Amino acid sequence: MxxxxxxxxxxxxxxxxxxxxxxxxxxxxxxxxxxxxxxxxxxxxxxxxxxxxxxxxxxxxxxxxxxxxxxxxxxxxxxxxxxxxxxxxxxxxxxxxxxxxxxxxxxxxxxxxxxxxxxxxxxxNKREWRYDASLDMTGKDGNTDKFSLGTRLEAKLKGPNDTLAFYAEYEQAEEEDLKTEDRAAGGASYESFFSKVLGWYARTELETDRIDNVKFRSTSAGGLSYRLINKDKQSLVARSGLGYRYTAYTDDTEDESSPTIDFGLAHSYEYKDMFVMENDLTFVPAIDDFSNYRVVHDSGIEIPIGNSDNWKLRMGIKNEYESQPAAEEKLDTSYYTRMIYSWR
Structure with a gap:
C-alpha cells in the first residue's frame, strides 16, 4: 500500500x-x-x-x-x-x-x-506556390451502366496582391457504352492589384469538347479588377475587360472568330476553418453580336478531411451555357464530388 x-x-x-x-x-x-x-x-x-x-x-x-x-x-x-x-x-x-x-x-x-x-x-506577404491535384470518379453497374471520371491539376503562385495560376483538367463520362462527356481544358491567368481596390488581370484558356462538337476553342481576355470585399476570410472580385474568342468545330458548323467583352465575378468565404465556399462566374458575349455569348458558373464547398491540411473534399455544381452552340444542348450541368490533395 x-x-x-x-x-x-x-x-x-x-x-x-x-x-x-x-x-x-x-x-x-x-x-x-x-x-x-x-x-x-x-x-x-x-x-x-x-x-x-x-x-x-x-x-x-x-x-x-x-x-x-x-x-x-x-x-x-x-x-x-x-x-x-x-x-x-x-x-x-x-x-x-x-x-x-x-x-x-x-x-x-x-x-x-x-x-x-x-x-x-x-x-x-511572401509569394508562395500551392498545388492541387483532384480526382472524382463515379460508376454504376446494373440496369444502367454509367461511368464518369474527372481530374484536375492546379498550380498557384499567390502573394498578398497578385496571383499567377495554371490549370489543366479532363472530364470523361459514358452511359450504356456511349460517351456523354469528353472534354479537356487548360489555361493560365495573372491578376495584380496596385491599390486596395483596383487592379488588372489577363487570362487565356484552351479547350476541346468532342461531345459539343468543339474541335478547338481559344479564349483570351484582359482588363480591370475591382476588389469589392477584401477580408481575411472573405473576398469578392469583379472583373471587366476585352477579349478574343476563336472556336473551330468538328462538324460543318462555320468556325467562329470574334472580339468579346469579358465579365467575371469571383467570391470566396471561409467559415471558422470548417469549410471554404467558392463561387466563380464568367460572362463572355461577342462584341458584334451580343446575343452570341457563353456563361460559365462554378460553385463549390471545400471541407478539410480530419486534421490534415492536405486533404479536402469539394462538392459543387458547374454550369456551361452557350447561346449559339454547335450541339443540340445549350446548357451543360454537372454535379461533382472531388477528393483534393494540396501541398506547398
Whole structure:
C-alpha cells in the first residue's frame, strides 16, 4: 500500500511539475488556461493543450499571459523583444531579454512566435506556390451502366496582391457504352492589384469538347479588377475587360472568330476553418453580336478531411451555357464530388 501511495505522490508531483512549466493564459473572466502558446497573430492567441487540443482565444478576452520558454514578441509600435513573457497583473506583461526588461500591456502585443520561426506578417506577404491535384470518379453497374471520371491539376503562385495560376483538367463520362462527356481544358491567368481596390488581370484558356462538337476553342481576355470585399476570410472580385474568342468545330458548323467583352465575378468565404465556399462566374458575349455569348458558373464547398491540411473534399455544381452552340444542348450541368490533395 505504501508503494501505491508513493507512486500516486510521484505522479502528482510529475503532473504539477509539468503544469508549472507550461504557458498560461488568464482570460478577462478569470479562467486559467494552461498549455503551449505557439503563436499570437491577428488578435488571436493559439494555445496547444493536452486536454482540449488546439485552442484559439481572442486577444480581447485575454487579461494576461505568460510563457515558460522564450518567445519573440512584436509590439504594435514595431519593437521586437525575445525572451520569456511573465504576467505582472492588471494586464501588464514583462518581457525579459538580454538587453533588459520591458513592461507593456497585453493589448499592445501585435504578434508573437517561437524563436527560429518566421514573423507571421512576413509570411503572409511572401509569394508562395500551392498545388492541387483532384480526382472524382463515379460508376454504376446494373440496369444502367454509367461511368464518369474527372481530374484536375492546379498550380498557384499567390502573394498578398497578385496571383499567377495554371490549370489543366479532363472530364470523361459514358452511359450504356456511349460517351456523354469528353472534354479537356487548360489555361493560365495573372491578376495584380496596385491599390486596395483596383487592379488588372489577363487570362487565356484552351479547350476541346468532342461531345459539343468543339474541335478547338481559344479564349483570351484582359482588363480591370475591382476588389469589392477584401477580408481575411472573405473576398469578392469583379472583373471587366476585352477579349478574343476563336472556336473551330468538328462538324460543318462555320468556325467562329470574334472580339468579346469579358465579365467575371469571383467570391470566396471561409467559415471558422470548417469549410471554404467558392463561387466563380464568367460572362463572355461577342462584341458584334451580343446575343452570341457563353456563361460559365462554378460553385463549390471545400471541407478539410480530419486534421490534415492536405486533404479536402469539394462538392459543387458547374454550369456551361452557350447561346449559339454547335450541339443540340445549350446548357451543360454537372454535379461533382472531388477528393483534393494540396501541398506547398
Amino acid at each position: 505504501k508503494l501505491k501511495y508513493g507512486n500516486i505522490l510521484a505522479l502528482v508531483a510529475l503532473l504539477f511539475a509539468h503544469s508549472s512549466s507550461a504557458d498560461e493564459v488568464i482570460t478577462t473572466d478569470g479562467a486559467r488556461l494552461v498549455g503551449t502558446i505557439t503563436l499570437i497573430d491577428k488578435g488571436t492567441i493559439h494555445l496547444d493543450t493536452n486536454y482540449a487540443g488546439s485552442l484559439k482565444i481572442s486577444q480581447e478576452q485575454v487579461a494576461s499571459f505568460s510563457t515558460d520558454e522564450p518567445r519573440v514578441v512584436r509590439l504594435q509600435s514595431g519593437t521586437l523583444m525575445a525572451g520569456p513573457v511573465q504576467s505582472s497583473g492588471n494586464g501588464q506583461l514583462k518581457i525579459t531579454s538580454e538587453d533588459g526588461v520591458l513592461t507593456t500591456n497585453t493589448s499592445k502585443v501585435a504578434a508573437s512566435w517561437t524563436p527560429g520561426a518566421e514573423d507571421p506578417e512576413v509570411a503572409r
